[in-house]
Amino acid sequence: xxxxxxxxxxxxxxxxxxxxxxxxxxxxxxxxxxxxxxxxxxxxxxxxxxxxxxxxxxxxxxxxxxxxxxxxxxxxxxxxxxxxxxxxxxxxxxxxxxxxxxxxxxxxxxxxxxxxxxxxxxxxxxxxxxxxxxxxxxxxxxxxxxxxxxxxxxxxxxxxxxxxxxxxxxxxxxxxxxxxxxxxxxxxxxxxxxxxxxxxxxxxxxxxxxxxxxxxxxxxxxxxxxxxxxxxxxxxxxxxxxxxxxxxxxxxxxxxxxxxxxxxxxxxxxxxxxxxxxxxxxxxxxxxxxxxxxxxxxxxxxxxxxxxxxxxxxxxxxxxxxxxxxxxxxxxxxxxxxxxxxxxxxxxxxxxxxxxxxxxxxxxxxxxxxxxxxxxxxxxxxxxxxxxxxxxxxxxxxxxxxxxxxxxxxxxxxxxxxxxxxxxxxxxxxxxxxxxxxxxxxxxxxxxxxxxxxxxxxxxxxxxxxxxxxxxxxxxxxxxxxxxxxxxxxxxxxxxxxxxxxxx
Numbered sequence: 293x294x295x296x297x298x299x300x301x302x303x304x305x306x307x308x309x310x311x312x313x314x315x316x317x318x319x320x321x322x323x324x325x326x327x328x329x330x331x332x333x334x335x336x337x338x339x340x341x342x343x344x345x346x347x348x349x350x351x352x353x354x355x356x357x358x359x360x361x362x363x364x365x366x367x368x369x370x371x372x373x374x375x376x377x378x379x380x381x382x383x384x385x386x387x388x389x390x391x392x393x394x395x396x397x398x399x400x401x402x403x404x405x406x407x408x409x410x411x412x413x414x415x416x417x418x419x420x421x422x423x424x425x426x427x428x429x430x431x432x433x434x435x436x437x438x439x440x441x442x443x444x445x446x447x448x449x450x451x452x453x454x455x456x457x458x459x460x461x462x463x464x465x466x467x468x469x470x471x472x473x474x475x476x477x478x479x480x481x482x483x484x485x486x487x488x489x490x491x492x493x494x495x496x497x498x499x500x501x502x503x504x505x506x507x508x509x510x511x512x513x514x515x516x517x518x519x520x521x522x523x524x525x526x527x528x529x530x531x532x533x534x535x536x537x538x539x540x541x542x543x544x545x546x547x548x549x550x551x552x553x554x555x556x557x558x559x560x561x562x563x564x565x566x567x568x569x570x571x572x573x574x575x576x577x578x579x580x581x582x583x584x585x586x587x588x589x590x591x592x593x594x595x596x597x598x599x600x601x602x603x604x605x606x607x608x609x610x611x612x613x614x615x616x617x618x619x620x621x622x623x624x625x626x627x628x629x630x631x632x633x634x635x636x637x638x639x640x641x642x643x644x645x646x647x648x649x650x651x652x653x654x655x656x657x658x659x660x661x662x663x664x665x666x667x668x669x670x671x672x673x674x675x676x677x678x679x680x681x682x683x684x685x686x687x688x689x690x691x692x693x694x695x696x697x698x699x700x701x702x703x704x705x706x707x708x709x710x711x712x713x714x715x716x717x718x719x720x721x722x723x724x725x726x727x728x729x730x731x732x733x734x735x736x737x738x739x740x741x742x743x744x745x746x747x748x749x750x751x752x753x754x755x756x757x758x759x760x761x762x763x764x765x766x767x768x769x770x771x772x773x774x775x776x777x778x779x780x781x782x783x784x785x786x787x788x789x790x791x792x793x794x795x796x
Contacts, residue, residue, distance in 0.1 A: 370390050372389070374389070389663075413563050414556070431568060433598055434607055435567075437599040443583055445513055448513050449512055490542040491546065494547070496649050502540075504532050513589065545609055548561045618786060629718070629721050634775075657717065659700075659786070684704040685711070687699075700787060700790070701793075702792065713768075
């Protein structure tokens with residue numbers, strides 16, 4: 293009987309070889325199909341765009357890369373791909389690569405992107421308010437003119453102190469210069485006590501500071517005419533310029549805060565200061581070139597001063613604040629009493645009188661006044677006191693002084709101060725209207741107070757009528773102001789410190 297032949301099972305090595313062969317055949321068919329449906333490798337790879345960008349290479353041509361995900365950063369798109377040849381063919385263990393899928397930016401675009409990273413906040417223009425651009429434009433112009441003036445004033449000071457002509461010993465020159473700087477620092481410290489006023493009248497003080505800076509530069513220039521008075525003139529000029537510097541520094545943050553959207557006040561501040569420094573350097577460089585031609589000092593300074601003051605005025609006017617100080621509050625009340633509407637933020641800030649400086653005492657309304665200034669006798673007080681029994685303030689009119697006085701009680705809060713100011717404007721409106729004047733004045737000298745002297749009975753009637761009007765219209769005014777975007781939670785009306793302490 294012939295021996296029986298048994299069928300032997302394949303070894304593991306044979307199975308692995310067979311599987312590899314089938315996988316190789318399958319991959320060969322897939323690559324062939326991809327090559328048949330894609331452009332010729334030589335044509336694609338030889339194109340200038342492919343060589344410059346680096347997007348098309350051998351890995352893409354032979355379809356051995358697999359796209360994992362895409363990423364976008366700084367306006368550029370990146371593809372993350374993995375090598376399919378590694379691991380099990382699915383690319384899980386292959387090497388990961390990042391390939392740019394966009395053409396590189398042109399040199400001009402790259403330069404503009406670099407400049408934008410220094411002069412505008414991240415996310416511009418959506419990260420700031422619309423008033424940011426005009427403000428920074430005028431701020432740059434102001435610093436440009438300021439940097440240009442600095443060259444001429446410094447040159448004048450050095451000539452006056454005797455550096456260029458060797459009229460003074462080096463020790464005396466150094467002492468004079470140190471005394472000048474020391475006087476400026478003393479002035480800066482003394483002016484810092486005005487602290488809270490920088491919040492009340494921000495725009496007014498900012499403009500006053502710029503005018504003071506210009507005055508200091510003019511005094512420095514005057515040392516050229518009287519060099520023997522260098523020390524007193526230079527000290528006075530440095531005091532003025534340091535006080536102006538305190539004003540600028542103190543008002544800078546609230547202004548930048550008004551431009552910021554969200555929590556980017558630091559970014560807005562940094563970019564704003566960078567713009568100012570760039571403009572200052574440009575102005576300094578231009579002024580150095582001009583000074584080499586020995587121009588007329590007075591004419592050059594006059595032209596630069598006009599540019600500086602005009603830019604400063606436009607810079608302050610372009611700021612749009614949401615809070616109500618006395619000037620903006622007067623604009624809002626005037627519009628509400630005449631038309632029944634509250635102006636928008638842009639309109640209210642544009643109509644604000646930035647020349648109403650806080651130290652001027654010619655305003656027709658006094659908020660937080662003392663009792664002796666508001667009342668001439670006890671009868672005038674006792675006649676109106678019951679009308680304000682439920683209020684935390686009193687409002688009256690003093691015919692002899694031609695002013696409306698708002699007295700605050702010791703329990704008065706922020707909203708009470710705002711309501712007292714509203715009531716004072718309402719009373720002044722009634723008194724002025726009863727005398728046939730179309731609009732109430734901004735300043736005391738704008739009208740003849742002798743024409744606004746109602747009798748005691750008429751005054752009591754005006755006050756009683758104003759109380760009724762305030763009770764119905766104050767809430768309407770607040771709601772309309774809030775609709776326009778005005779911040780009513782706190783008042784920046786700079787009231788006096790006197791408070792009535794009523795004994796019961």
